[in-house]
Amino acid sequence: xxxxxxxxxxxxxxxxxxxxxxxxxxxxxxxxxxxxxxxxxxxxxxxxxxxxxxxxxxxxxxxxxxxxxxxxxxxxxxxxxxxxxxxxxxxxxxxxxxxxxxxxxxxxxxxxxxxxxxxxxxxxxxxxxxxxxxxxxxxxxxxxxxxxxxxxxxxxxxxxxxxx
Amino acid sequence: xxxxxxxxxxxxxxxxxxxxxxxxxxxxxxxxxxxxxxxxxxxxxxxxxxxxxxxxxxxxxxxxxxxxxxxxxxxxxxxxxxxxxxxxxxxxxxxxxxxxxxxxxxxxxxxxxxxxxxxxxxxxxxxxxxxxxxxxxxxxxxxxxxxxxxxxxxxxxxxxxxxxxxxxxxxxxxxxxxxxxxxxxxxxxxxxxxxxxxxxxxxxxxxxxxxxxxxxxxxxxxxxxxxxxxxxxxxxxxxxxxxxxxxxxxxxxxxxxxxxxxxxxxxxxxxxxxxxxxxxxxxxxxxxxxxxxxxxxxxxxxxxxxxxxxxx
Ligand SMILES: [Zn+2]
Numbered sequence: 001x002x003x004x005x006x007x008x009x010x011x012x013x014x015x016x017x018x019x020x021x022x023x024x025x026x027x028x029x030x031x032x033x034x035x036x037x038x039x040x041x042x043x044x045x046x047x048x049x050x051x052x053x054x055x056x057x058x059x060x061x062x063x064x065x066x067x068x069x070x071x072x073x074x075x076x077x078x079x080x081x082x083x084x085x086x087x088x089x090x091x092x093x094x095x096x097x098x099x100x101x102x103x104x105x106x107x108x109x110x111x112x113x114x115x116x117x118x119x120x121x122x123x124x125x126x127x128x129x130x131x132x133x134x135x136x137x138x139x140x141x142x143x144x145x146x147x148x149x150x151x152x153x154x155x156x157x158x159x160x161x162x163x164x
Numbered sequence: 165x166x167x168x169x170x171x172x173x174x175x176x177x178x179x180x181x182x183x184x185x186x187x188x189x190x191x192x193x194x195x196x197x198x199x200x201x202x203x204x205x206x207x208x209x210x211x212x213x214x215x216x217x218x219x220x221x222x223x224x225x226x227x228x229x230x231x232x233x234x235x236x237x238x239x240x241x242x243x244x245x246x247x248x249x250x251x252x253x254x255x256x257x258x259x260x261x262x263x264x265x266x267x268x269x270x271x272x273x274x275x276x277x278x279x280x281x282x283x284x285x286x287x288x289x290x291x292x293x294x295x296x297x298x299x300x301x302x303x304x305x306x307x308x309x310x311x312x313x314x315x316x317x318x319x320x321x322x323x324x325x326x327x328x329x330x331x332x333x334x335x336x337x338x339x340x341x342x343x344x345x346x347x348x349x350x351x352x353x354x355x356x357x358x359x360x361x362x363x364x365x366x367x368x369x370x371x372x373x374x375x376x377x378x379x380x381x382x383x384x385x386x387x388x389x390x391x392x393x394x395x396x397x398x399x400x401x402x403x404x405x406x407x408x409x410x411x412x413x414x415x416x417x418x419x420x421x422x423x424x425x426x427x428x429x430x431x432x433x434x435x436x437x438x439x440x441x442x443x444x445x446x447x448x449x450x451x452x453x454x455x456x457x458x459x460x461x462x463x464x465x466x467x468x469x470x471x472x473x474x475x476x
Contacts, residue, residue: 125298127279131256151279152300153178155364 022055025074025098026083031090033059036069038089041163042118043082045073052076065092080107085118087111088161091145113139115147122160126152135164171470175285175292178301179339184346191311193466193475194459208465208474209238215268216242217260217284218295219275224435224457225295225302229272232464236474241267261287270472273297291471293464299335305434306339308463309393312456316430317390320344326352326385329395329415329440331361336434337395338365345369351376352385356411359401382417387424392417392450394433394440419444432456 031039036056040046045054057070086093087109095107115137121128128135128151136150145158169189176182182190197205214233218226221244230240257280264271265288273284274295281294281301296302314320325344327337331353341351342365351374353361360378369376379385386392397415402408416439417431430452433441437453445451469475 123278125278127257127277127283127297130277131258131283133258133283149279151282152298153180153279154300 021101022072022074022098023101025072025076026078027096027098027103028071028073028086028090029068029094029096030062030065031069031071031093032065033067033069035089036071038163039069039071039086039093042085042089043073043078045076050075081112083107084109084112085115088115088118089163111139111142111145115139118164119147120162120164121149121152121154122156122162123149123152123154126154128152170476172473172476173289173291174471175281175294176303176467176471177281177285177292177294179303179306179343180301182303187307187310187343187346190307190463190466190470191314193470194307194311194462196475197465197469198462205236207237208469209233209236209472212238212270212472212474213268214238214240214242214468215264215271215273216240216244217264217271217273217275218242218244219257219273219280221245222274222296225274225305225460228457228460229293229295229304229464232461233468235461236465236469238468242272257283258287261292265290270468293467293471299333301339302335303339304460304464304467305336306343307467308456308459309336309340309432309434310343311463312432312452312459313391313430315455315459316452317428320347320349322348322350323390324350324352324388325391325393326354326382326389327393327395328354328382328417329397330359330401331355331395332359333398333401334395337361337393340393341365341369341374345372345374349374352379352389353377354379354382354385354415356380356397356407356414358403358407359397381414382421386421386429387426390426390429392425392429392431394431394437396436396438396440398438415440417441417445419448422448422450425450 028039036058040054052073052075055072059067060070062068083095086095088111095109096103097105117134119135119137121135126149137147138150140146140148146155148155169186216226216230226244233240261284269290271290271292272295273281273292275297278298278300281292281297285292294301294303310320317323331337353376394417399408429450431450433453435453435457
């Protein structure tokens, strides 16, 4: 009994260091190097973490894309809709749902049709830049990315996207 | 196709939110109001109050909205310059609208910041009519332009329409070009190199199957077109003064240039003009810009009557 509890505690303490395996959660792989923190931000994981554990691997070797970042999220429910936001930063990321240490589902992420309060409007004369308020964008094309601000109605592409 | 068109309670923020059928419906309503007997017209919006919230001065638009409302028997409250009212900075736009909505049935708003009218419409259940939000939208201007074209030529579909002047920053021509894409018109864009129609709008027009061409001289197209839409070229839009000096006289329409134009060709301009159209043009049958500005009244009356549910 006691042994098991100790081991449990030990496991929990070791967990952040085990970069490669998680039991339940999501693994986001093939993020362009340097973008891991952006992924964390777009998923809203930089605050109110509760019991969830976020593990970042940055600048790892990748056969596919040279250098890459990896983000692993445990103990946190994320809907597919939320995960789709990753496509704004890393359109080619692989998103794997993990159950019992195995990949239970591979998600094809796609930029959502509506982007609420995720990005800043690049137009300095937009109302959203002049008042403390939520931003709203509508995706009008995914490839190439074209999004329209619901307020100033201007259209922007991927290079303009800046996270809120 | 969908159900009946119903504007009651609806905000008019952007021409991009109006379908072709809805645009035509508003234009037909404007025509109906113009033909309405005086007595009926003057009581159409009796008992209704419009807030006229002008966060930047625009005498022309404000007078047109206010006149449209009062001539239908409605009343107007509001302000014409935020600096002289208690709404200056400090209070947020959202809070201002929340307070004003208790006093009125409809809100006309003009604001220098893009998207302000959309935000205002989100703050209230009362219909909001955008009277211009910075460089973004001015839907009643676009509607009155369309109404004017229809009145001048008896139709909109299939016309040859030239737009001339500052096509880069001109909100009026951007909105009009997009709106005309519903009507299968042939468009001609005449401007100096540095003030050409932005690539985004050209791409959008191509996508919508609009036929258009770009030109540097008025003479290249004026004899072919049904409508010549002139706009101001402002000195401050040019990166350097020398360039302005070079082009400023090229885009002046004179009486002499009208010798071989189509008999029914009509010249439009959102006014006020600087020197783009010489005074000698005013007395020709082609001048149509004063009628155009008068058309603001029936068009705004149509919009107000529809969103207030006084006409269906
Ligand atoms: Zn914007």
